[in-house]
Amino acid sequence: MSFTSPSPAPGTLDAAATAACLPWDALAAEIAALLQDSTVSVPARTVLPLPQGGSLFVMPATDSRVAMAKLITLTPANTGTGRPAIQGDVVVFDVTTGERRLVLDGPTITARRTAAVSLLAAQHLAPQAQGPLLIVGAGVQGLAHLEAFVQGLGVRDVWVASRSAASAEALVLRAQALGAQARTVADADAAVPHCPLIAVCTPAHSVVLSAPPRPDAFVAAVGAFTPAMAELAPAFCRHVAAHGHIVVDSEDARHEAGDLLQAGLDVGMLPTLREALQRQRAPSAGPVLFKSCGWAGWDLAAARLAMRLGTEGAPPTQATP
Missing domain, CATH: 3.30.1780.10 (ornithine cyclodeaminase, domain 1)
Structure with missing residues (x-):
């Protein structure tokens, strides 16, 4: 044979x-x-x-x-x-x-598809898509979100907050190389009132953002992907739920989104990105939190x-x- x-x-x-x-x-x-x-x-x-x-x-x-x-x-x-x-x-x-x-x-x-999902959500849901952009966490996902938002949304003003000063400076240099103005900030919460775009991209070992976002803010939170992980304070999530809109990336996030679950929110009732895009219109008012946990x-x-x-x-x- x-x-x-x-x-x-x-x-x-x-x-x-x-x-x-x-x-x-x-x-x-x-x-x-x-x-x-x-x-x-x-x-x-x-x-x-x-x-x-x-x-x-x-x-x-x-x-x-x-x-x-x-x-x-x-x-x-x-x-x-x-x-x-x-x-x-x-x-x-x-x-x-x-x-x-x-x-x-x-x-x-992993890096590019995660940032591209955030980009797609921002393109359709962000009330003020031009920035300034605050990036919290200057690792791989911080870099990917920087490139996606600068090249995909045309952001030209970037603020970087990181526990590593060296990583923050490196991300600032990359933003400048892409043609954006950029600076480091010591306190992410203090930068929140100045930034209608926020990408939270940390390893999610502990809460890194507590200050309530602006009414015209779009926040992409990507670091926490299990019920035990959280980057956002429970009060932050509850504020957005009460005054704005929360969208999850997929149905899997309904049992994986630690930020939202730890805030006591009914995650099962939140719309997915697919459902949000099918509406073909941006949320009417209030901040938008896009919670991404990853999906094959x-x-x-x-x-x-x-x-x-x-x-x-x-x-x-x-x-x-």
């Missing part, structure tokens, strides 16, 4: 090549398109505990053309060691042939875009296998 050898699988794309497949505006648009695609199937993610507080995440998703699985580890103990806290890959398959088509850098996918559907959107740009456009540079 003879067997036909499959076509050689492509090499793994490194972080830079993965990012090149995911321009901010195009990725936000792909996420919006995915939310209208009835063929998308996203089972609940599997999270397995690892020693020293780490976790292994297994996140599959499919549509009519693409199947993908994200396999990453989160290792908080790596902070400050030079090793990344998030490591892993996103493997993309053609559903018709079963062929593996791409292997994308997992941390890059966002990774699928990134995989779809990378497949399209990688096969129909110029092939991205591949890392050495």
